Amino acid sequence: MQGQTQGQPAGAGAGLRAGLEAVMTEVGTLYQERDVEIQMIVTGLLAGQHTLLLGPPGTGKSAIVRELTGRIEAATYWEILLHKFIAPSAIFGPVDLAALTARGEHRQVLDGHATRAHVAFLDEIFKCSSAALNSMLAFLNERIYHPESGGQPIGCPLVSAVCASNELAEDETTAALYDRLLIRMEVDYLTEADSFDALLRSAVASGPPATRTTVGLADVQHAVAALVPAVDLPGGVITAVRDLRADLRGREITSSDRRWKQAVRVLQASAWLEGRTEVAVEDLAVLAHVLWDSPAHRGTVDRVVRGYLSPDDRDLADLADEVDRIAAELDKLAADGDENRLREWAVGQNTKLATAAKRLAGIRDSAVRAGRTPAPYQRAAERAQHVYTRLLSEALGVDADKIPSLDGRRGRR
Structure with missing residues (x-):
């Protein structure tokens, strides 16, 4: 490499x-x-x-x-x-x-x-x-x-x-x-x-x-000047970026050649920060914050980029979206003050959220076994556990200390 x-x-x-x-x-x-x-x-x-x-x-x-x-x-x-x-x-x-x-x-x-x-x-x-x-x-x-x-x-x-x-x-x-x-x-x-x-x-x-x-500062400057530029860009990632560019152009979302070239350094920085010597497909996630011009296009860019990530990262993004959706609905219904409606809704979301939480924990454990930095997966798992605890305790009246954790233990929130 x-x-x-x-x-x-x-x-x-x-x-x-x-x-x-x-x-x-x-x-x-x-x-x-x-x-x-x-x-x-x-x-x-x-x-x-x-x-x-x-x-x-x-x-x-x-x-x-x-x-x-x-x-x-x-x-x-x-x-x-x-x-x-x-x-x-x-x-x-x-x-x-x-x-x-x-x-x-x-x-x-x-x-x-x-x-x-x-x-x-x-x-x-x-x-x-x-x-x-x-x-x-x-x-x-x-x-x-x-x-x-x-x-x-x-x-x-x-x-x-x-x-x-x-x-x-x-x-x-x-x-x-x-x-x-x-x-x-x-x-x-x-x-x-x-x-x-x-x-x-x-x-x-x-x-x-x-x-x-x-x-x-000297360490940061050395990383910027030497360590990050030394991170390799494999052919498979180049192919993925080329296909991503074509997908976005098909949706009339374009970026300048200069912007694509500069984006490579962001990919390298992402890989280096994760402790790798070459860019991986999962680093393409940072391009969701690079390739949009209008905020109206941000969601489209995010979804297109997500399609190029590893299966675990695609699942992570989709599951995190699902957890956020449930959390937002929980806040809205709780603010409305209709306890019966909140309870009825929570019963329907309980299994869905528990499944998402367990899947996120599984993705986290898979990342650890594969030697990948578990931080983003751990944050998503903790977020799902938090929303799951809120759903059961606030909407269904379950004692928070008795709610199982993502790892199957009790009382961990």
Whole structure:
């Protein structure tokens, strides 16, 4: 395999990988229902690509980014709230007035601005002014900045940027900017009652977390520059991606050649994060967050991508959808307050949900036996167990301590 012939053993970067897994778990505990967003931001970081978080205000977009990037030791973090009148100097650095006054030198103060950032958070990205647009494109795509006084472009150490917006761009002037954001995530308000309860509890002052894992900037940069690019892309995956492209084009969903090429690095990052030296078909799951332009197409892209995953991953996605559907209906009926209707509905869903939960546990165990990282399967199994416990206890009055677990033991929730 290419990764091995270039001298990268299977365990290369194992310490960083373990650290990032711990970081994702810890941040996911702090921010409910954001596991996928957290994983894709980290995947984008390892791929050296940029992520867009699209959603309404107050969904924790900036807080998640700050928490994640604050765990990269020695990294310079920079953020800004953009608006349509913002001057390029506010982003890339103002004129050094002292040097201009004393020596007549026209230079910019670059420290403390985007030009010195390893990780950047660009809020309201589509409100970037037309005056700053070209400089922003060069910054994101080429990691350079053309100084106002002219001369050689300045190299920027940017590894990855996370951008946020409450809405998509409405004009063509920011279309090129939108295309630079390879990973696109829709972020909405919390949907689960338990997640909302955890949100309320988090408002009560408490001590610092018992564990706060960090990783080193140099290790991240080495992974981005050497370890992730060394991950092999087998012919079978190339064939699957080619067929996926044809399927999406048949549905009039197209992506640029540049976007497909950049998507390869995201596939490599996904594989590396899972501890593999070559991309597997299951890594295609990340493309569901890469290949849509309009939110209206996101569901279609997700379903088409799902069809190319391994049988276990296809089952995982379908079963997770079923669990989410039952949870949403449970919330709705519970809110209506009609106990008889809730009980009658729950009786019909009991066996269906129990079967889904047991199947998810089986997929998790199969992943462990096959040597695959069990984390996504474990999260889905725990989610199914949680909904199953709620269904039996809230709708059917079963003592929660007597509800069997996914593994057949009792009292585990």
